[in-house]
Amino acid sequence: MSRPPVYRPSMRGWWQRHPAYRRYLLREGSSALLAAYALWLLAGLVSLAAGEAAYERWRELHGNPWVFGVHLAALLAALYHAVTWFRLLPLTLPALRWGGRRITDRTLVRGAWLTYVALSVGVWLYLLGGVR
Amino acid sequence: MSEPAKITLEVQRYHPEQDSGPRWQRYTVPYTAEMSVLEGLQYIKDHLDGSLTFRWSCRMAICGSCGCMIDGEPELACHVFLRDYAPGPVRVAALDHFPIQRDLVIDHSDFLEKLETVHSYLIPAEERTPADGTHRQTPQAMADYYDYAQCINCLLCYAACPQYGWHPDFAGPAALALLQRYNLDDRDGGHRLRERVIDAEQGVWGCTLVGYCSEVCPKGVDPARAINQNKAGSAARYLLGWWRPGRRRGEDRE
Numbered sequence: 001m002s003r004p005p006v007y008r009p010s011m012r013g014w015w016q017r018h019p020a021y022r023r024y025l026l027r028e029g030s031s032a033l034l035a036a037y038a039l040w041l042l043a044g045l046v047s048l049a050a051g052e053a054a055y056e057r058w059r060e061l062h063g064n065p066w067v068f069g070v071h072l073a074a075l076l077a078a079l080y081h082a083v084t085w086f087r088l089l090p091l092t093l094p095a096l097r098w099g100g101r102r103i104t105d106r107t108l109v110r111g112a113w114l115t116y117v118a119l120s121v122g123v124w125l126y127l128l129g130g131v132r
Numbered sequence: 133m134s135e136p137a138k139i140t141l142e143v144q145r146y147h148p149e150q151d152s153g154p155r156w157q158r159y160t161v162p163y164t165a166e167m168s169v170l171e172g173l174q175y176i177k178d179h180l181d182g183s184l185t186f187r188w189s190c191r192m193a194i195c196g197s198c199g200c201m202i203d204g205e206p207e208l209a210c211h212v213f214l215r216d217y218a219p220g221p222v223r224v225a226a227l228d229h230f231p232i233q234r235d236l237v238i239d240h241s242d243f244l245e246k247l248e249t250v251h252s253y254l255i256p257a258e259e260r261t262p263a264d265g266t267h268r269q270t271p272q273a274m275a276d277y278y279d280y281a282q283c284i285n286c287l288l289c290y291a292a293c294p295q296y297g298w299h300p301d302f303a304g305p306a307a308l309a310l311l312q313r314y315n316l317d318d319r320d321g322g323h324r325l326r327e328r329v330i331d332a333e334q335g336v337w338g339c340t341l342v343g344y345c346s347e348v349c350p351k352g353v354d355p356a357r358a359i360n361q362n363k364a365g366s367a368a369r370y371l372l373g374w375w376r377p378g379r380r381r382g383e384d385r386e
Contacts, residue, residue, distance in 0.1 A: 006233050006239055007146050007153055007231065007232040009226075009231075009232070011298055014294050017204060017228070018292075020292075020342065020343070020347060024340075028340070088360075091356055092364065093364075100272070102275070
């Protein structure tokens with residue numbers, strides 16, 4: 001006797017099924033804006049190589065309210081992406097121990113943020129020194 | 133005596149001999165504060181509709197049989213209470229992403245086949261005989277994998293994983309968490325064997341860290357961590373494979 005047919009559910013509208021899926025799409029989607037910003041910077045580099053006039057044109061584009069809006073969105077996306085990235089960081093690491101005790105996720109995330117802030121301040125100071 | 137409180141359950145029905153797809157059926161069930169959703173389903177079967185089909189066994193979140201979608205969340209029906217959904221209607225459906233055989237009963241043979249491929253058993257690092265006695269380890273060594281050993285194969289994590297829904301060939305959260313349980317055991321020597329499962333496209337790289345699997349696990353297993361702990365090692369093996377001649381793409385394995 002053949003087995004009765006099974007019903008195979010579809011994935012249509014899967015992201016509407018739970019907020020966790022929408023948070024995931026938002027997290028992954030924020031990287032698209034980051035990629036767009038990287039391309040924008042690349043365009044700046046290319047125009048710099050093309051000469052002063054091209055570079056000035058690229059700089060002038062920043063005055064456009066649309067370009068400003070996209071930059072603001074990219075900044076927010078970068079911040080959101082950083083927060084989620086650091087939050088997920090402990091999941092990618094093996095269990096780490098310090099003096100026989102396991103380092104908690106919270107300590108790891110705080111350590112990562114501290115390193116990030118320290119490096120950012122370092123780059124900032126370096127750039128300030130360069131301007132002077 | 134006052135009338136007992138009542139709750140409406142909207143249960144997904146599918147009888148392949150008569151239905152072309154799932155349909156919803158409503159039942160009104162009297163409940164008390166200590167009644168689980170599973171007990172609600174049992175009330176329906178015993179008093180209202182004997183044709184309702186669902187799996188259950190232990191009634192205490194140990195056997196992993198009664199997993200279903202309750203108001204869209206993967207849950208063990210014995211692990212949630214009717215009072216928290218009152219007055220309803222609360223929707224009870226078969227676990228997401230699995231073929232449905234009948235009503236709330238899914239076909240989990242795909243998972244069982246995957247479980248066979250991950251070598252989720254101890255492969256002793258040194259050869260031993262029963263005469264060697266108990267194969268002991270320290271509590272600290274056990275702590276490394278203890279959480280992953282709590283998996284009861286209830287498949288809530290598969291119902292939570294959209295990647296499994298899209299790509300049923302993905303090994304999936306529970307199978308990979310059980311793999312990691314044995315990989316982290318300091319008595320085990322089966323790493324090389326399991327690397328093949330980890331490094332495959334259907335292995336850890338099938339996971340995009342949605343992370344919902346770890347949220348729904350009723351035993352606190354954290355499969356998302358088990359999977360993603362392996363990505364750095366897997367990437368390193370891939371890169372080293374390109375570097376070292378003769379080691380490319382696992383050519384030296386067995």
